[in-house]
Amino acid sequence: MKQSVSKKLNELESTAICGNDISSSVLYVSALAIAFAGQYAWITLLIVSVVLFLFRKIYGEVVGAMPLNGGAYNALLNTTSKLMASFAATLTILSYMATAVISANEAIHYLHHLIPSMPIIITTIGLLLFFALLTIGGITESAKVAVGIFLFHLLSLLVLAFFILFYLSQNGIDILFNNWNHQSENSIWYAIFFGFAASMLGVSGFESSANFVEEQQKGVFPKTLKNMWVIVSIINPLMAVFALSLFAIPVLQSSDYQNTLLVQMGDFVGGEWVATIIAIDAFLVLSGAVLTSFVGVTGLLERMTLDRIMPQFFLKKNKRGSSYRIIILFFILAVSVLLITNGNVSLLAGVYTISFLSVMALFAIGNILLKIRRNQLPRPEKATWASVLLAIIAVLCALIGNILMEPKDGLPSNTSVFLNYFIPTIIFIIIMLNRTVLLKLVLQIIYAIFNPLRRLVSSTDKKITQTINKINDQEFVFFTKGDNIATLNKVMLYIIKNEHTKKIKIVLALDKGDTIPENLPNEITFLDREYPKIKVNFQVVQGKFSPELIKELSKKWGIPINFMFIGAPSDKFPYKVEELGGVRLIV
Numbered sequence: 001m002k003q004s005v006s007k008k009l010n011e012l013e014s015t016a017i018c019g020n021d022i023s024s025s026v027l028y029v030s031a032l033a034i035a036f037a038g039q040y041a042w043i044t045l046l047i048v049s050v051v052l053f054l055f056r057k058i059y060g061e062v063v064g065a066m067p068l069n070g071g072a073y074n075a076l077l078n079t080t081s082k083l084m085a086s087f088a089a090t091l092t093i094l095s096y097m098a099t100a101v102i103s104a105n106e107a108i109h110y111l112h113h114l115i116p117s118m119p120i121i122i123t124t125i126g127l128l129l130f131f132a133l134l135t136i137g138g139i140t141e142s143a144k145v146a147v148g149i150f151l152f153h154l155l156s157l158l159v160l161a162f163f164i165l166f167y168l169s170q171n172g173i174d175i176l177f178n179n180w181n182h183q184s185e186n187s188i189w190y191a192i193f194f195g196f197a198a199s200m201l202g203v204s205g206f207e208s209s210a211n212f213v214e215e216q217q218k219g220v221f222p223k224t225l226k227n228m229w230v231i232v233s234i235i236n237p238l239m240a241v242f243a244l245s246l247f248a249i250p251v252l253q254s255s256d257y258q259n260t261l262l263v264q265m266g267d268f269v270g271g272e273w274v275a276t277i278i279a280i281d282a283f284l285v286l287s288g289a290v291l292t293s294f295v296g297v298t299g300l301l302e303r304m305t306l307d308r309i310m311p312q313f314f315l316k317k318n319k320r321g322s323s324y325r326i327i328i329l330f331f332i333l334a335v336s337v338l339l340i341t342n343g344n345v346s347l348l349a350g351v352y353t354i355s356f357l358s359v360m361a362l363f364a365i366g367n368i369l370l371k372i373r374r375n376q377l378p379r380p381e382k383a384t385w386a387s388v389l390l391a392i393i394a395v396l397c398a399l400i401g402n403i404l405m406e407p408k409d410g411l412p413s414n415t416s417v418f419l420n421y422f423i424p425t426i427i428f429i430i431i432m433l434n435r436t437v438l439l440k441l442v443l444q445i446i447y448a449i450f451n452p453l454r455r456l457v458s459s460t461d462k463k464i465t466q467t468i469n470k471i472n473d474q475e476f477v478f479f480t481k482g483d484n485i486a487t488l489n490k491v492m493l494y495i496i497k498n499e500h501t502k503k504i505k506i507v508l509a510l511d512k513g514d515t516i517p518e519n520l521p522n523e524i525t526f527l528d529r530e531y532p533k534i535k536v537n538f539q540v541v542q543g544k545f546s547p548e549l550i551k552e553l554s555k556k557w558g559i560p561i562n563f564m565f566i567g568a569p570s571d572k573f574p575y576k577v578e579e580l581g582g583v584r585l586i587v
Contacts, residue, residue, distance in 0.1 A: 008217040013143035014209060015227045016150035017295055020288025021099065021205025022228050023153060023235065027106075027282050029202035030240040031261040034252045037195025039179045040188060042240040044195035045202065047394075049233035052203050054391040055360065056225045057383035058367045063210050063221055065370060065379035066585075067578045069299035071210035072359050075366030078585050079373050082309065082498045086429045088362040089304055091355045092207070093297060094421055098352035099204065100293035100334045101341075104128050107286035110279050113263070121342075125335055127287060132331040135294040138320035142291055149288040156281035157235060160262065163270040164242045176245040197401025202236050204356045207363065208292050212299040222381070239265075294327060301326045306562050306582075308500075309432055353402045354418040361395045364388055374585060376570040377577070436468055436500050475503040477553070477564040478586075479545060482508065482517040485526065487567065487587055492531050494565075494586045505537045507553070509545040516540060547579050554581075 009017070033041035062075045070077065071092060077085035108124045134142050184191060209216075209224040216224070243252055243261060246268055251257060257264050262282065267275035302323050305314045314326045367388050370377070403415050431438060443464055476499060478491050488506070495504055506524055508516060521538060528536040543549050554561045561580070567587035569577075577585070 009143055009215050010217055011220050011223045013147055014216045014220050014224045016146040017143060017292055018205055018208040018224055019150050019228055019231060020146055020285050021208055021292040022203060023231050024285045024289045025202040026235045026239055027262055029199060029236055030243055031257060032201060033195050033199045033240055034243060036198045037191045038184050038249050039182055039244060040191050041195055042237045044192055044199045045237040045240055047196050048199045048202055051391060051394045052206060052229050052232060054387045055206065056229055057381060058364050058388055058391060059210055059225055060222045060381045061379050061383050062367050062370055063213055064381060065377045067213050069211055069214045070303040071207050072363040072366055073300060074303060075363055079366055079369035082433060086309055086433060088359060089300060090426045090429055091358045092300055094425060095355035095359060096293040096297040097333060097337060100290050101337050102352060103286045103289035107283045110282040113279050124338060128331055128334050131290045131294055132327050135327050136322050136324045138322055142295060146288055146291055149284045153281055153285040156277055160266050160278060163274055167269040168245055173245050175248065179244045179249050182249045194401050197398045200357060200398035201353060202232060205292060207359055208296040211296040294330060297330050298323055298326050357395055357399045361392055364392045374568045377568050378571050436471055439464055439468055471500045472502045474501050474563060475505055475559055476501050477505045477507055477559055479507050479566045482520055485523040488523060488527055490587050492527055502533065503535050505539055508540050509543055509549060510540055511544040547575060547581060550580060550583060
C-alpha cells in the first residue's frame with residue numbers, strides 16, 4: 001500500500017516550526033541574563049548572537065553536504081561510528097524531552113495568570129496531548145498552526161516595543177544610566193562569563209531545523225538558520241536594554257520578575273491589556289516550542305530506526321505519513337517526566353541546558369570530522385577552521401559555566417539531574433547497538449540454568465536463535481569503483497564494527513566500454529578468505545552508476561537503500577548525496 005507523500009515545507013513554515021522554540025527564549029533569557037550579568041546582560045546576549053552566527057556556517061556546511069534528518073546524529077553517523085552518533089542522538093532526545101515538558105508547563109503557568117482556577121498539571125497534559133495529536137495529523141497541518149503562533153508572537157513583541165519606546169520618549173532613560181553605574185558584588189568578567197553561560201539558553205532550538213530538513217523545500221534550510229539568527233540577535237538584546245531602561249537591577253533580579261518579565265514590562269508601560277496580550281503570546285509561543293519538540297524528535301527517531309538503532313516497530317506510518325508510534329512514545333515519556341517531577345520542571349533545567357549545549361558542540365565536532373574524512377564531498381558552503389574552533393570554545397565555556405552554577409533553592413546541581421536522565425537512556429541505546437551479543441549471552445545463561453530441562457528450553461532457544469539469524473541475515477551492499485584492497489579492507493572493518501550481518505555484496509557497475517580492473521576479483525577472493533565470518537559476494541552489473549540503478553538493484557535484491565554504501569564522492573561526482581536515496585558514506 002502506498003504511503004501518502006507529505007507536502008514539503010516552505011521558508012515561513014520551516015522557520016515558524018523551529019523559530020517558535022528559539023524565539024520563545026525572549027520570555028525568560030533577558031531576565032536570566034540580568035540575574036547573572038546585571039547591566040552587562042545586553043553585551044552577553046550580543047556575544048551569543050556572534051556565536052550563533054558562527055554556527056550558521058557550521059550547520060550549513062554539514063547539512064548542505066548531507067541533507068538528511070538527524071542533525072548531529074546524522075553528521076556523526078556519516079563521519080564516525082554508530083556509538084558516537086548514538087551518543088549525540090541521546091543528548092538530542094533528552095533536550096527535546098526537557099523542552100516539551102518545560103515549555104508546556106510554563107505555557108500553562110502564563111495562562112494560569114489569566115484563568116487562576118485552571119488545574120496546572122492536568123491542563124499541561126492536555127496541551128501535550130493536543131500537540132501529539134496535531135503532529136500525528138501530519139507535518140503540514142502542524143506547520144499551519146506554527147505559522148499562526150509565530151506571526152502573533154512577532155506582532156506582540158512589536159506592540160510591546162512600541163509602548164516601551166513611547167514611554168521612554170516621555171520619561172527619559174535615566175534608569176538605564178543609573179543601572180549602568182550599578183555596583184555589583186562580582187567583577188565585570190565574572191558577570192559576563194556567567195551571564196554568557198546563562199544567555200546561551202536563548203539559542204536552544206537552533207538545532208531543530210536540521211532534524212527535519214528532509215521535510216523542507218530545496219534551499220530552505222540555510223534560510224531558516226539566517227532567520228533564527230536575525231530574530232535572536234535583535235529581540236533578546238533589545239528586550240534586555242528595554243528592561244534595564246524601565247526597572248532598577250535589584251527589582252529585575254527579584255523572583256517576581258524572573259518568570260514573567262515581559263508581562264511586567266507590558267503592564268508597566270501599557271496597562272493590563274498589554275500585559276494580557278503578552279501573557280497570551282507567551283502561552284502560544286511556548287506551546288509552539290512543544291510542537292517543535294514533537295516534530296524534531298520524530299525526524300530524529302525515524303532516522304535512528306532506519307539505521308536499526310531503535311526497534312523497527314516505530315517505522316509504522318499512518319495515512320498522513322506520520323510515524324504515530326514515535327509520537328505516542330514521546331508523549332508518554334513527556335507525561336511521565338511531568339508526573340515524576342510533580343510539575344517542578346526546574347528539576348529538568350540541568351537536562352535541558354547541558355543536553356542542547358552538548359549537541360551544539362558535537363555538531364561542530366561533526367563539522368571538523370566532515371572536513372577531515374569527507375573533504376571531497378560537495379557542499380554549498382564551508383565554515384572556516386577558525387570559526388569552527390571558536391564556536392566549540394564558546395559552547396564549552398557556556399557548558400562549563402552552567403555546570404559551575406550554584407543550584408538555587410536547595411535543588412540538585414545541573415550535572416546530577418542531567419546524569420539521572422542521561423545514563424538510563426544511553427544504556428538503552430548501547431543495549432540496542434549490541435543486542436545480538438546480549439541475546440547470545442542470554443542463551444548461555446539459559447543453557448547453564450535449564451540444561452537438565454532441555455525440552456522446556458528448546459522453544460525459547462529456537463526463537464532467540466531465529467532472531468539472531470534474522471538480524472545477521474540482512475545483506476549489505478558496497479558499490480566499488482574498482483577500489484584497491486586497502487579501501488575494501490576499510491569497508492570490511494566498518495561492517496564488522498558497526499553492522500550486524502554475515503553477508504556483503506561488493507558490486508561493480510560497468511558502463512559501456514568499461515572493463516573490470518585486473519586485480520579486483522583476486523582481491524575480493526582474498527578478503528573472503530581473510531574474513532571467514534562474513535560471506536563476500538562479488539557481482540558485476542551492467543549500467544552506469546546512478547540513482548536509478550540503485551533503486552533498481554534495491555528492488556531486485558530486496559535490500560533497502562539504507563543498507564547500501566559508497567565511498568565519499570569527489571566534487572566531480574554527477575549526483576548529490578540526497579539524490580541517491582539514503583546511500584551511506586563509509587570510506
